[in-house]
Amino acid sequence: MKSPTRSKLFKIREDIPKKWYWTGTIATFVVVLIIWELMSIFQVVQDTFLPSPGFVFTTFIQLISTGSYWGDIGISIYRVFMGFLLAAIIGVPLGILAGTFKISDSIIIPLSEFIRYMPAPAFIPLVMVWAGIGETAKILIIFIGSFFQLIIMVADDTRAVNKDLIYAAYTLGAKRWNTLIKVIVPALMPRLFATLRLIMGWAWTYLVVAELVAADSGLGYSILKAQRFMNTNIIFVGILVIGLLGLIIDRLFVVLGRVLFPWSGGER
Amino acid sequence: MPIEAESRTEEGRAIDVSHLTKIYHTTKKEIKAIDDVSIHVDPHEFVSIVGPSGCGKSTLLKILAGLDELTEGKATIFGKVIEGPGADRGMVFQGYTLFPWLTVRKNIEFGLRLKKMSAKQKKETSDYFLKMVDLERFANAYPKELSGGMKQRVAIARALANNPKVLLMDEPFGALDAQTRSDMQQLLLEIWKREKTTIVFITHDIEEAIFLSQRIYVMHSHPGRLAEEMNADLGLFEGSELVRPNEFLQMKDHIVSLLKK
Ligand SMILES: Nc1ncnc2c1ncn2[C@@H]1O[C@H](COP(=O)(O)OP(=O)(O)O)[C@@H](O)[C@H]1O
Ligand SMILES: [Mg+2]
Numbered sequence: 001m002k003s004p005t006r007s008k009l010f011k012i013r014e015d016i017p018k019k020w021y022w023t024g025t026i027a028t029f030v031v032v033l034i035i036w037e038l039m040s041i042f043q044v045v046q047d048t049f050l051p052s053p054g055f056v057f058t059t060f061i062q063l064i065s066t067g068s069y070w071g072d073i074g075i076s077i078y079r080v081f082m083g084f085l086l087a088a089i090i091g092v093p094l095g096i097l098a099g100t101f102k103i104s105d106s107i108i109i110p111l112s113e114f115i116r117y118m119p120a121p122a123f124i125p126l127v128m129v130w131a132g133i134g135e136t137a138k139i140l141i142i143f144i145g146s147f148f149q150l151i152i153m154v155a156d157d158t159r160a161v162n163k164d165l166i167y168a169a170y171t172l173g174a175k176r177w178n179t180l181i182k183v184i185v186p187a188l189m190p191r192l193f194a195t196l197r198l199i200m201g202w203a204w205t206y207l208v209v210a211e212l213v214a215a216d217s218g219l220g221y222s223i224l225k226a227q228r229f230m231n232t233n234i235i236f237v238g239i240l241v242i243g244l245l246g247l248i249i250d251r252l253f254v255v256l257g258r259v260l261f262p263w264s265g266g267e268r
Numbered sequence: 269m270p271i272e273a274e275s276r277t278e279e280g281r282a283i284d285v286s287h288l289t290k291i292y293h294t295t296k297k298e299i300k301a302i303d304d305v306s307i308h309v310d311p312h313e314f315v316s317i318v319g320p321s322g323c324g325k326s327t328l329l330k331i332l333a334g335l336d337e338l339t340e341g342k343a344t345i346f347g348k349v350i351e352g353p354g355a356d357r358g359m360v361f362q363g364y365t366l367f368p369w370l371t372v373r374k375n376i377e378f379g380l381r382l383k384k385m386s387a388k389q390k391k392e393t394s395d396y397f398l399k400m401v402d403l404e405r406f407a408n409a410y411p412k413e414l415s416g417g418m419k420q421r422v423a424i425a426r427a428l429a430n431n432p433k434v435l436l437m438d439e440p441f442g443a444l445d446a447q448t449r450s451d452m453q454q455l456l457l458e459i460w461k462r463e464k465t466t467i468v469f470i471t472h473d474i475e476e477a478i479f480l481s482q483r484i485y486v487m488h489s490h491p492g493r494l495a496e497e498m499n500a501d502l503g504l505f506e507g508s509e510l511v512r513p514n515e516f517l518q519m520k521d522h523i524v525s526l527l528k529k
Binding site: 162164165167168169170171172173174178182183186187189261262263264265 | 330333334335353354355357358359361363365367368369370378379382383410411412426427430436
């Protein structure tokens with residue numbers, strides 16, 4: 001293939017060869033790493049504040065060869081999934097109802113809109129009063145952070161289902177219940193999946209918030225503990241591991257979406 | 269032009285609409301989409317409604333399908349007042365309304381599944397209609413793999429598989445290119461002749477209406493009113509061949525002049 005000229009690379013919203021896309025992505029990562037390395041070589045920032053990439057990497061290897069770090073990872077993943085699942089199991093049906101029936105909308109949406117503007121971290125002290133600092137507290141914070149947002153987004157997804165599909169179902173003899181179960185729900189699935197993927201991202205954020213404030217285990221707590229002894233290398237590893245886990249889960253969502261909805265076109 | 273079926277009673281008619289008026293209430297104003305329209309369709313008849321965009325064609329069809337309510341007047345299907353949607357009135361829409369998560373075969377079987385038809389009967393029925401629209405090879409394809417013409421063929425098959433008393437079609441070929449469109453018109457005529465379906469067909473394409481239908485209603489816009497009813501079953505075509513071009517052009521010019529008024 002001829003190497004694309006500049007005019008080809010900068011066509012508005014047109015595709016470029018995959019090779020070029022990956023080149024761009026990898027180059028960015030490499031450049032960030034190089035700048036970071038240079039900064040520590042020339043001592044632009046003190047080692048205690050900015051450990052070198054190499055040091056962070058060896059810390060990473062050391063940490064993941066200890067069982068206790070895997071314990072932190074495990075408990076964090078457990079909390080995220082519990083909070084996320086709880087929000088999804090209750091929130092998805094409510095969102096679908098709100099997006100389908102105007103009367104459910106009137107009951108569910110205004111309240112959710114109101115609560116969603118209350119920042120989840122502000123609930124932490126209250127949650128600690130209610131539930132102490134046990135697992136329930138952390139799961140509850142993740143739940144509060146994602147639940148109301150989820151309802152609103154799922155309701156939007158449901159409303160976005162093409163009305164002509166509903167009309168078509170009616171003219172084929174479907175009554176309301178069948179139309180909801182056999183048309184609205186399947187039609188909604190790809191969008192719902194994309195929403196769940198986004199909410200999962202937020203669940204991670206609230207996890208760390210919860211663990212920074214009210215925990216004695218988990219990745220967030222490991223970061224907090226490292227701060228006490230100025231172990232910035234461990235803080236870096238903590239942040240990177242949380243990011244990596246988030247990325248892996250996000251990719252799993254994408255792959256799973258492709259497997260589950262081969263019929264769906266358009267969305268990535 | 270007077271029509272011989274004038275003497276039929278309401279019960280004998282597939283569709284009877286009398287003095288139908290439809291007003292939409294929006295927050296700002298009232299829109300009179302249809303004003304005092306009366307039409308009728310006899311069993312096995314192919315009737316077209318022609319009119320400019322915005323004259324209330326889709327509104328009228330939606331009311332017949334039971335998807336919308338009329339404001340004044342009366343609409344019946346085989347003598348029964350239309351009170352909501354039902355499997356007795358199949359519909360084909362202008363946009364693509366196949367269920368994207370179902371294969372072509374499953375789309376065609378959608379209505380049959382609701383009727384809890386046995387697996388064997390379902391298969392036989394979908395086989396028959398897949399063959400009718402010449403899509404046997406695509407039975408297991410998803411809608412996204414089909415061209416526009418193929419999608420509309422599935423939509424027609426899906427509606428007919430349900431064995432409706434009346435087939436309502438709202439500009440079903442409006443989004444297709446000229447060649448596909450004329451192929452589809454011929455296919456539809458063949459199907460109509462074979463299945464003896466009652467068809468109400470909406471279009472803004474005058475030639476399409478003359479080619480397909482036995483009778484044509486011409487509508488005006490703002491507000492949507494009936495301009496004229498005419499017989500189009502004059503043997504202008506033999507197969508797809510236009511054999512009486514003069515009459516054809518005369519009729520076309522007449523409709524064009526009606527629409528200009
Ligand atoms: N749901 C609606 N609410 C308000 N006005 C509508 C609605 N549906 C159609 N109309 C109006 O009614 C008129 C007829 O529309 P329509 O039946 O779609 O016309 P056509 O199918 O002949 O193009 C138009 O002026 C349109 O704006
Ligand atoms: Mg229309």
